[in-house]
Amino acid sequence: MLEVSNVVHKYGRVTALSDVSLSAAKGEFLTILGSSGSGKTTMLRVISGLETPYSVNRLRIGGEDVVGLPAAKRNCTTVFQNYALFPHMNVIENVAYGLRIRGRTAQDSTAEAKRALEMVQLGAKADRSIGQLSGGERQRVALARAVVTRPAILLLDEPLGALDERLRQDMQLELMELQRKLGMTFIYITHSQEEALTMSDRVVLMKHGRIEQSGAPLDLFDRPVTRFAADFMGYENILDGKLLRKDGEIGEVELVGGAVVRGTLATSDIQPGGAINLAIRAERIGPVAADEDGLDATLSNRVYRGKYTDMMVETKAGTLRLRSWHGAPNEKGAISRVGWKLSDAVIFPEHKG
Template identity: 50%
Template sequence: MTETSERPAPASEDILAIDHLHHRYGNVTALKDVSLKVRRGEFLTLLGSSGSGKSTLLRMIAGLEMPTSVDVFTLEGRPMAQVPANHRNVSTVFQHYGLFPHLSVGQNVEYGLHVRKIPVPERRRQAEEMLRLVKLDGMYDRPIHALSGGQRQRVALARSLVLKPAILLLDEPLGALDEKLRLEMQIELLSLHRTLGMTFIYVTHSQEEALTMSHRILLMSNGEIVQEGRPEDLFDRPSNRFAAEFMGMENIFTAEITAIDGGVISVTVNGAHLRGLWTGKTQPRIGDPIAVAFRSEKVKLARDKGALGGDANRFEATLKSRVYKGKYLDVVAASALGDVRLRLWDDHVVLSDQFKIEWRPTNTVVIPID
């Protein structure tokens, strides 16, 4: 999430609008009542596991498949529901690049311009300009087989960007790269997005990629949008148990509501009392099936009366396991709630078998189970 807040917000104008889209493969529902709007200049990420429907939705936007039914489907204000891919002002970068091995780097980048019958000198000029933008200047004549994986990804990006699409679609483009190169390419994609001001729609199963690059995230499951919002919203304020689990909240317990005071909810877990903030989409009622969740790094060791104040959630704990991870220490402790996971960043901490743990109610979410 390091650069999200530094990037300018997208324009208010919607470049893409979809309402009540459904898609089926025979008896299998791939997308169920999907609605979304994308603002011009936005970096939107479709996030979800395999089979969630994110790549199918991207293919609908690209025109590679047509929806079974949809009420509204417009791109730049024009109806697009049944318009084929070659008549849509979008371009797609795939995970496996799809480069032509018999063409040079420059010829690959020029390919779409060649199809559009752009004169040779002009398309070469545009291709070389785009290669400079993706930091491959001087490689116009290089064969594709002589490139590294990261360089091939840059060629694929240049080939799509040179067409100046209204929307650049990216279908897990970093999935084939090793971790170091993937992190470098995240920064490059952010830089390209900032330079070009273009609308990006990015598909990934990686929450880390989504959190790092997006203005907004659509979390998908079973063909539906489960939650949408800024990276901070999904990370800190999941609206249901699925979102909390997918976004990596390590401590999740089934709970019962005992009191509601505005957005502050008092609950019990195995008879133990704690408080948190309601983040569900609809107002809760006492008796509703709910869960309580909090992140391991928010749990602190309580010294004396506790450093977090009198309203903190605070419990006696018994050490069960500890794993040294270099930068931090992962701890599992038994408590009245059940097993609680802590991530301690103080490398000098000395844990006894018995200690107290605490965390703030503001770092605790109360959410629907469904």
């Protein structure tokens, strides 16, 4: 449904996209994830036709070459964070607008707009003014207006960023249901790893105008292949070391400080003797018996955070963070050794760039 090959885009001397290629299948929910300045929104604007790329080898939507076509001629629609609704029109007029400018009759446009509003559960508010709607309702109107024209691809530029946490979570579920109901390709832009993991079939993580890693949500969550990916996906413990030996997917690592531990190799091309990072999530580390694999540890701090308790422990490899969802020891000396499952410690090549 979407094919982008070797796109480069610059703003003056700043390269926003550096030889980026990506694709999306029909009916796929693809999320482009990254922080500000990563190039994710620039990519969306290039796809939509709002930006003309510095260079591109191929850009196809639904099999059609759209290089050089203006935004209005491309079979895709964009939903923005600020909704971009017309305040002088009521709800149904906003939704029908795209059909009217495409030459559809008033009767047909209204009928299609009503169906789109029912799809987003706003059929009863068709005659309301935009000013009478809540933020979540305005977002639904923007979605209805976008899908009513049945584009091949729906582009969503951080559409939930202005909503509060509870409403944002509700809208995530509604977006997933809408996408499945329509069978439409969604390309979703966000800086939130939670949104990416919750909604996506596939995630593309960007950094400084390049793709850092892509794959299924669980791939990025459990198998980051770089320090940046691990840090962005929420790994609290990223340790330096070198790979001593490997046996299939299992690697034995000497950490800074001399501690020797084991974990799972993120890629098969890591060679013994090379500098590596070992990453472990805080909730995947816990107390272990003295004869189990792990590190001797001394509890140094505890922070109660409501749903969970964070604990800091001092080890030969440095300070580690643990997270307990079931309370925590009351005394500083209660933890003497910590460890993890081999599958929860990810080993990848160290990269300083």
